[in-house]
Amino acid sequence: MARIAEFAPAKINLCLHVTGQREDGYHLLETIVMFADIGDRVHVEAAREDRFSLSGPFAPELDAARDNIVVRARDMLRDAFPDIARPVSIHLEKNLPVASGIGGGSADAAASLKALRALWRIPQNADLADLALQLGADVPMCLAGQPLVARGIGERIALLPSVAPLPIVLANPLTGVSTPEIFSRLASKTNPGIPEISSISGFHQLIDFLKDLRNDLELPARTIAPEIDTINRALQDAGAALARMSGSGATCFGLYPSLEDAQSAASELQRRFPRWYVAAGRCIGSQNATGKAMQ
Numbered sequence: 001m002a003r004i005a006e007f008a009p010a011k012i013n014l015c016l017h018v019t020g021q022r023e024d025g026y027h028l029l030e031t032i033v034m035f036a037d038i039g040d041r042v043h044v045e046a047a048r049e050d051r052f053s054l055s056g057p058f059a060p061e062l063d064a065a066r067d068n069i070v071v072r073a074r075d076m077l078r079d080a081f082p083d084i085a086r087p088v089s090i091h092l093e094k095n096l097p098v099a100s101g102i103g104g105g106s107a108d109a110a111a112s113l114k115a116l117r118a119l120w121r122i123p124q125n126a127d128l129a130d131l132a133l134q135l136g137a138d139v140p141m142c143l144a145g146q147p148l149v150a151r152g153i154g155e156r157i158a159l160l161p162s163v164a165p166l167p168i169v170l171a172n173p174l175t176g177v178s179t180p181e182i183f184s185r186l187a188s189k190t191n192p193g194i195p196e197i198s199s200i201s202g203f204h205q206l207i208d209f210l211k212d213l214r215n216d217l218e219l220p221a222r223t224i225a226p227e228i229d230t231i232n233r234a235l236q237d238a239g240a241a242l243a244r245m246s247g248s249g250a251t252c253f254g255l256y257p258s259l260e261d262a263q264s265a266a267s268e269l270q271r272r273f274p275r276w277y278v279a280a281g282r283c284i285g286s287q288n289a290t291g292k293a294m295q
């Protein structure tokens with residue numbers, strides 16, 4: 001019987017500007033997002049009855065979470081397509097740290113929607129963006145899965161033209177950080193947006209452009225996870241051209257000129273901080289159905 005695997009890449013906010021707040025409390029953002037070849041994996045397979053299982057280094061943290069977002073995604077998609085949605089066994093390989101600002105849950109939800117769309121043969125032209133947004137502000141961008149600029153609360157998405165693969169190191173002290181808590185600690189909710197993105201060519205021009213941008217959630221996140229300072233310094237000590245926090249933290253990323261540079265930086269970081277989660281890889285320009293980087 002068909003078994004479908006879908007990669008759930010880590011979402012990296014290269015910058016995140018908070019520009020306002022809606023009446024319902026959600027914040028208005030302007031963020032440049034790329035997706036890494038580091039991530040979770042979702043497997044789906046037709047079954048006699050619904051099942052959900054977990055494996056991977058961070059599975060134990062989710063065992064207790066009865067309302068896994070993957071299950072919510074399944075149920076929501078089934079409600080939208082009750083005539084074609086059959087029982088399904090879903091397995092989540094949880095490689096990304098939980099509540100870490102790289103959209104792990106959102107990536108899993110988006111990957112589940114993609115895998116189930118294929119399994120249940122939901123028409124390709126069915127627009128799942130509204131359904132994705134009900135699952136979380138980051139889910140529509142994870143569904144897009146390509147370099148993009150997101151505005152609104154994250155749902156107004158403009159894809160960026162093809163971008164060269166961007167070598168990256170992710171580092172997290174394994175201190176879970178709650179997204180609403182970070183937003184609530186934000187001192188200013190009306191900050192300048194991101195400038196227009198003109199054509200950027202090459203690594204150094206991209207770094208120069210990003211250096212003038214910010215993650216407005218970094219300051220409030222540091223009040224909960226002061227290690228963020230240490231992580232950014234350690235990424236820079238290991239040769240990062242730019243180090244910054246992603247999302248609501250506490251994961252920080254470093255950008256490096258080559259994959260080899262990123263890999264040796266990751267080894268150095270892991271040696272200095274053996275308890276941290278550290279991973280090296282590349283943010284990728286676009287993805288095919290299996291999540292492999294296209295050349």
Ligand SMILES: C[C@](O)(CO)[C@H](O)COP(=O)(O)OP(=O)(O)OC[C@H]1O[C@@H](n2ccc(N)nc2=O)[C@H](O)[C@@H]1O
Binds near residue numbers: 013026029137247248
């Ligand atoms: C910080 C980011 O990761 C940047 O990509 C996202 O904005 C967060 O996206 P997410 O985790 O999918 O967020 P949701 O699950 O929709 O919301 C969690 C909580 O974060 C806060 N939240 C989230 C998104 C947003 N634009 N404004 C907010 O204020 C709200 O308190 C909300 O109750």
Ligand SMILES: Nc1ncnc2c1ncn2[C@@H]1O[C@H](COP(=O)(O)OP(=O)(O)OP(=O)(O)O)[C@@H](O)[C@H]1O
Binds near residue numbers: 104179
């Ligand atoms: N599949 C899942 N993976 C991770 N967390 C999940 C999952 N399902 C439910 N959750 C719950 O969602 C909460 C947020 O976790 P997640 O890893 O998505 O946060 P995040 O990386 O900070 O996301 P974002 O960058 O979108 O804010 C966790 O506290 C966890 O209990």
